[in-house]
Amino acid sequence: MKRFMFTVGTLVLLCAAAVYLMRDVNSASDENKPEDSVQQSGELQTSKPPMSAPPVSKPEPATDVPPASKSEPATDAPPASKPEPATDVPPASKPPTETLPSRDILLVNAEHPLPKDFRLEHLVKLYDQKNRHFQLAKADIKISQTVFEAMDKMFAAARKDGVKGFIITSGYRSDKEQKEIFSTTTDGTAAKPGESEHEAGIAFDVAAMGNESFELTPQFKWLSKHCAEYGFIIRYPKGMEKVTGYPFEPWHYRYVGKADAVIIMSKGITLEQYLEEQ
Ligand SMILES: [Zn+2]
Numbered sequence: 001m002k003r004f005m006f007t008v009g010t011l012v013l014l015c016a017a018a019v020y021l022m023r024d025v026n027s028a029s030d031e032n033k034p035e036d037s038v039q040q041s042g043e044l045q046t047s048k049p050p051m052s053a054p055p056v057s058k059p060e061p062a063t064d065v066p067p068a069s070k071s072e073p074a075t076d077a078p079p080a081s082k083p084e085p086a087t088d089v090p091p092a093s094k095p096p097t098e099t100l101p102s103r104d105i106l107l108v109n110a111e112h113p114l115p116k117d118f119r120l121e122h123l124v125k126l127y128d129q130k131n132r133h134f135q136l137a138k139a140d141i142k143i144s145q146t147v148f149e150a151m152d153k154m155f156a157a158a159r160k161d162g163v164k165g166f167i168i169t170s171g172y173r174s175d176k177e178q179k180e181i182f183s184t185t186t187d188g189t190a191a192k193p194g195e196s197e198h199e200a201g202i203a204f205d206v207a208a209m210g211n212e213s214f215e216l217t218p219q220f221k222w223l224s225k226h227c228a229e230y231g232f233i234i235r236y237p238k239g240m241e242k243v244t245g246y247p248f249e250p251w252h253y254r255y256v257g258k259a260d261a262v263i264i265m266s267k268g269i270t271l272e273q274y275l276e277e278q
Pocket of ligand 1: 198204252253
């Protein structure tokens with residue numbers, strides 16, 4: 001009987017202890033609850049530290065943390081925006097010659113003679129291009145295929161605007177031809193052999209019907225306004241003699257491609273200055 005009573009007593013005690021403990025656990029979990037709910041709202045770190053006095057200085061790093069976590073999505077965003085430039089690149093690289101400024105424009109001048117390994121693009125004889133939109137001063141003028149296509153488009157557009165009478169006086173020149181011109185030209189406009197863009201087949205000289213100075217013609221006015229749209233620049237602009245080494249040549253047009261030409265002509269700079277900026 002005694003043992004029974006003892007057992008019952010023990011059980012009662014255990015039950016009481018269990019109840020007591022349960023109460024503690026409940027109250028403990030109750031205490032945690034608000035924190036949990038705060039944590040869920042993301043404010044735990046700011047609200048928790050002030051509860052403990054010593055880490056008062058910690059709330060600062062703690063408050064720094066949420067911004068840090070805020071900035072994580074922010075730093076995630078740039079990667080997210082990275083794909084955009086990445087997707088921009090392929091289309092940009094699709095039309096490389098016409099829409100993007102190129103970094104490898106051939107510079108030909110006294111300081112930069114035509115490279116020995118320069119390879120001429122296929123030359124076309126302008127006389128053979130029967131439907132062209134300009135006239136010729138000579139029958140044997142040639143120019144690179146790309147330049148011909150661009151210049152013909154340009155002169156066709158000028159004709160649409162009512163500006164006609166363009167006469168091409170020079171295109172590609174062989175080394176021998178450039179030698180002859182250099183030895184017979186005394187006005188300083190002829191380049192030494194090896195230093196002329198004409199020898200690369202990428203430039204032409206143009207004149208207008210009549211004998212007036214080309215600078216004063218409607219043809220020049222139209223070209224100076226529109227040539228860049230077709231990839232051409234006035235290679236030796238007025239007042240740039242010190243930069244180009246040549247006096248103003250309103251008749252000499254150099255093909256560089258539309259993207260570069262538009263920048264060069266709109267800035268009113270020389271090819272030398274443009275390439276220096278790159
Ligand atoms: Zn020229």
